[in-house]
Amino acid sequence: MPINIPRDLPAKEILEKERIFIMDDVRAVNQEIRPLNIVILNLMPEKEKAETQLLRLLGNSPLQVHITLLYTASHKAKTTSKNHLDQFYKTFEQIKERKYDGMIITGAPVEHIPFEEVNYWKELQEIMDWCKTNVTSxxxxxxxxxxxxxxxxxxxKRPLSDKCTGxxxxxxxxxxxxxLLRGFDDVFYSPHSRHTxxxxxxxxxxxxxxxLSYSEEAGVYMAMSKDEKFVFVTGHPEYDVQTLQEEFLRDTEKGLEPKLPEHYFPNNDPDKNPLKTWRSHANLLFMNWLNYYVYQETPYLWE
Structure with missing residues (x-):
């Protein structure tokens, strides 16, 4: 079954070319199916890239998923146009009376800042508290x-002496x-990109x-609350194959002398194209989360 997204969302054209099964909101209203309602709090600066990466994984499921995109009103986006936000995103004030089957809270490039000093921290705290009663997982x-x-x-969180990237x-x-781990291989791969x-x-x-899972080199990877309402993934399984490469080149051009991502470029040669070795893990992780912690647990009708 498809993901249900706005007809004019830029990610739609990209996903259609990849044969990801999507359905725009006009067609979806004609189907007598109760879709899963998933809200994505997108804290990434390049929101359109993050949208596409997450929607690609959410679309690889037999379930119909209706997506709501959310941004923090207390932070002014610098790399995403106001028009894009106005057209496709909502604020917490607009949705806080609703119930959702699932929510995704993305990463954000604010690791060097104490949580309390992040300019949208209070709003994020309010959202995370709201999740306890208004979101299944x-x-x-x-x-x-x-x-x-x-x-x-x-x-x-604690600072690292060197960036964990690779x-x-x-x-x-x-x-x-x-x-959540059903079907996982004994050893599997995922990207990380963080300073803490x-x-x-x-x-x-x-x-x-x-x-639930860890890396000898990268530390904690997955954890979950005992009541299974909260899942924590410290890496970036949603990343495209070129994302770490783009980050490395961006920081190189800024003169920051970034660390070469580990186990990423063939023979550690940044002139060679990396291979995506985490695709199957990422798809299975998102499918398991949607199926076992959202679809199997959410009420058909929220009270």
Whole structure:
């Protein structure tokens, strides 16, 4: 089944060329199907890129998914046009009376800033509190995962001496069968791109959290609240194959002398095109989340 997105959203044309099954909102109203309502809080600066990456994964499911795009009103976007936001996005004030089956909170390039000093932190806190009663399951990605762990469970981020960037090997840490991990290989890959991390022991020892997956090099990868309402992914499984390359070239052009992403370029040669080794993991992760933690758990009619 398709994802349901606005007819004129720029991502629509890209996804159609990739044969991702999508349906615009005009056609969707004619189907007598109760779609899953997913809201994406997009904190990424290049919102159109992030939209496409996430919609690609949400579209790889037998479920019909209706998407609402959300941005923080307390932060002025610098790299996304006001017209795009006005046409395709809503603010929290516009949706806070609604119920949603699932929510995704993306990463954001504000890792060097203490949470309380981020200019939209209070608004984000209000949204994360709202998720407890208005959303069946919330998936947090990268900085969004760190923000969620801090807000809900008091686990703060810590600075890294060097940026964690590259494609790393991960293993499953839970000995119990976990629905989110169903079908995972013993070893799988995912990109990371961050300057901070969280302490693995704090996650493992927290009574309300379960560590699901980690990397010997990149640390905590996936964790989940014991009540299964909150999922935290510290990497970027949604990234396109060229995203880390674009970040590296961007920072190089700025004269920042960035660290070469690890295990990414063939033979560590930035002149060679990288291979995407995490596609199957990313698709399975999002499919499992949609199926087991959203579709199987959400009420048909919210009260």
């Amino acid at each position: 919330t998936l947090h990605i990268c900085w969004g995962a760190q923000a969620g762990l801090y807000h809900h469970f008091g686990i703060d 494609v790393f090997t991960h293993v499953v840490s839970s000995e119990e069968p976990i629905k 991390d969280v302490d693995m022991n704090e996650v493992k020892n927290h009574p309300d959290l379960e560590l």
